[in-house]
Amino acid sequence: EVIAIGFRLPNHRRVHEFLPLNLPRHGPQIAICEDRVISGDVIGFSNPGIFRIGDTVCAGDTFEYAPIPPFQPECFAVLRNMTMDKYKQFNKGLEQLWEEGVVQVFYALDGRREPILGAVGDLQFEVVVSRLAAEYNVETMIDRVTYADSRWVSGADADIQNMYLPSQSIRTLDQYKRTVILFGTNWDMKYCIEKNPKLKFSTIAEAGIAS
Numbered sequence: 001e002v003i004a005i006g007f008r009l010p011n012h013r014r015v016h017e018f019l020p021l022n023l024p025r026h027g028p029q030i031a032i033c034e035d036r037v038i039s040g041d042v043i044g045f046s047n048p049g050i051f052r053i054g055d056t057v058c059a060g061d062t063f064e065y066a067p068i069p070p071f072q073p074e075c076f077a078v079l080r081n082m083t084m085d086k087y088k089q090f091n092k093g094l095e096q097l098w099e100e101g102v103v104q105v106f107y108a109l110d111g112r113r114e115p116i117l118g119a120v121g122d123l124q125f126e127v128v129v130s131r132l133a134a135e136y137n138v139e140t141m142i143d144r145v146t147y148a149d150s151r152w153v154s155g156a157d158a159d160i161q162n163m164y165l166p167s168q169s170i171r172t173l174d175q176y177k178r179t180v181i182l183f184g185t186n187w188d189m190k191y192c193i194e195k196n197p198k199l200k201f202s203t204i205a206e207a208g209i210a211s
Contacts, residue, residue, distance in 0.1 A: 070204045073104050073118025076147045076182060077125050080114055082139040093136035097128055098175050104204070106150075106172035106180055116172065116182070117142075118150060147182040149189050152207035154179075155199040164195040178207065 056065045081090045094115060098105045103125070104118035119125055125142045132138045152174070153160055160179055165171060168184025169192065181201075183189040193201050 068101065070101065070104075070208075071120050072203050072205065073120070073150055075119050075121060075125070076145045076150075077117050077119075078114045078143045078145055079117050079128065080141045080143060082141055083137075086136070086138050089136040090132065090138045090140070093132045093138060094128075095175075097131065102127055102131075105175045106182065109171045109173065116145065146184070148185050149183050150180055150204075151183070151189065151193075151201040152178055152180050152204060153199055153201055154207075159196070159198045163199060164192060166192055 079094070081087065083090070094105060097103060106116040106118060108116060117125060117128065129140050129142060132140050147169075153163070165181065166184065166188035169188050170182050172180045172182060174180045181192065183192065
């Protein structure tokens, strides 16, 4: 299929309107763009702040590829901003990283402001620190915390608010404002699920990616 550069995008899973697709005409490592591209070509365009990694965009009939499967966090750490006068840059950089899927981000509901990161391995934490410094000029520090597992919780608001929670576990909100419990031990998780039969406890794969 051949499509014209600069077409308007009619289908997007979160934005139901026509969007202009502005392609760069030049750049330090970009040759002058052709007026038309064909299937298999790789093109780049400016993100107006609505696209995420894994989105499907099209100019014809609506369709959507399956989303990139999210990872279940196995390691957790508090991310501390050591450059407090760059709070906006810190938040912008962290948002960019979780949109790319580098880490999961949680915010405790006990008043603490520092985000808690979830990852599969320590290397992801190092990537966060390095990219925040290189791309946003923000110095950060990682403090590991010893949570064993996490579950996304769904159910009636009253049941969630009044749920039994083990003392070594905490209630958080993820980047999509969904309730997530970080458990101190696997036994705590199993006991919590047993004590809250009205609630559903899901892995991130089961909970899916919020729109």
